[in-house]
Amino acid sequence: MAYSTANWHWKNKNITRWAKEWFDQELTSIIIPGEKEGEEVSITEVTEMDGDVELGSRKSKLITIFDCKVSLKWAGKTSDGTEVAGSLLIPEVSHEIICDNLSDFVYNWSLSTESSPEVNAIYAFAKSRLPTAIETKLATLPGAIIDSHGRDLTVSADPSRTGTPVPTTAPPTASASSTVTATQAGASAPVKPKGSAAKVNSTTVVVEAEFRASADDLFSLLTDEKRIPAWTRAPAQSQGKAGTPYTLFGGGVKGSYVSLTPSKEIVQTWALQSPTWPSGHEATLTTTLEQSSESTKVIFSLAGVPSGLEGEIKRNLEGYYIHGFKSIGYVPLTYPTSVYTSEYLQKQKAATTVRKPRPAAASSSSITSYLPTVAIATLVLGAAFAIPYFTSSPPGASSAKATAKATSTLFR
Incomplete structure (x- = not known):
């Protein structure tokens, strides 16, 4: 079965024991x-x-499905060494x-x-600090x-990617009647650029x-090799x-810096x-810092996300970056999130530049075409009302006949 067809159908794996x-x-x-x-x-x-x-x-998209209840034991220690448990x-x-942020976690202590x-005091400290750390892990x-x-x-068509292996095409066998030498064949065959x-x-x-927090502080938090492990909880390399x-999350994310504007943009x-990320593909992450008088807005814009992975990448940015900051005390004031496709952005841009045309005014030719009809109707009505005054017949049935006669005469 072709890899595209195999990935289209619904498949499911129970991993409760692993969880x-x-x-x-x-x-x-x-x-x-x-x-x-x-x-x-x-x-x-x-x-x-x-x-x-x-x-x-x-449809080639991996979906996590889980709903469970978790019971924990927590412990604490006071400054004088007293053990606390709950x-x-x-x-x-x-x-x-x-993933969907439809509700908040509930904690029963x-x-x-x-x-x-x-x-x-330790009990209050646990209730105030442990939830943030737990949510960061979750x-x-x-x-x-x-x-x-x-x-x-996932069934992959690329043998270099982790997944179900796909058989490769067997190389053609040499023929005794072939007149093309190996050197000639190699010279005529197109060479695929390395690493493409x-x-x-x-x-x-x-x-x-x-x-x-200040933009300076957040910029340092994102680029300083000594500070990055505090919120990623993993080794990092960054100059x-x-x-x-650079590498983040113990090698889970790799790339290189294109440009850095201190306290403004990365x-x-x-x-x-990841097995779901196409081999050799790179996206571009633009991190913008907008500082106000009391806070700083951080905007992570990742361009080049493979179609179908929007949900996974959105969760990763929220879980590893936003919640990573939150785990070390940088509590977000608000964090609305959205997923934008390139087609959506183009349509939004076009909608702001296109204006509705104003309705065209009625042309003079359409008005003048009604003038003869109006003039004739006016003459008919005038004749109908004038005839009784120019005849000796009393008003009544005879006047109606005269009116009809005048009208028929006018339109002969």
Whole structure:
């Protein structure tokens, strides 16, 4: 079956067992130091994960499907070394909350340790700081599902990409009657440029957020090699200079800087290291910083996103960038997000330049064409009313006959 046909049909894979391991590994790695020396809070155990997690494929697009309840144990420590413990229930962890932003997470907290001023302070600290860290981890779940299991549902036509291998065409066998030598054949065969990639139909994805921070601070956060790991939670390489390469998220995103305008704009090539991303294809990420008196709006505009991956890339930008900033205290004031296709942008631009034509005024020829008819009608009416005054017949039936006679005479 052709790869395009194979990817068109619906396929599904249940990965609930894998998801339980993912929750246990990722959420129990959350440790947040307190404001005082020795204080900290953390997630110590995932006691229950009830629900289903699946990955589907339809029309060459991977779709994450999950809705589950997660029960956790959390622990804390006061500055004097007192151990604090409790439990936390998240009734719903779903695609609708993480990817579609249709609702907010709900947290049901409980405290197991006997109450005291120090214990209550740690309890309040846990309730204020752990949700942000948990949501940051959960935002990476859709991407982790696709990275780990997408290859099992995707049939690729490119042997260099991870996926179901496609048989290559067998080389032609040599013929004794052939008059073309190997050298001649090599000279006449077209040479494909090294490193060239097939043309990809693409769109533009735009995600924006507003933070209570300066443009200088956010620019440094995006380009400084020492600060990037704080919000990506992974090693990074970045010189922050035009023409130099960079890697983010431990090599999950690679590219090079095209231009940098301090505190204003960053333009860089951008390629996702994922089975769903076309091999050799690069998009262009333009990050614009618009500072106001109290906050800075960050606009991530990624041009060149392969068609069909808009949803996945939108989730990645929100989950890894926006929630990454949020995880280290840069809480967004607002973050409306949108997905724009290149065709949509062109139509919007055309709509602003095209004006409706004004209705044409009635031509003089159409008016003058009615004049003879109006004149004749006026004469008929005048004759009809004048005849009774010029005849001796009394008004009545005879006048009606006279009127009819005059009218017929006029139109002979």
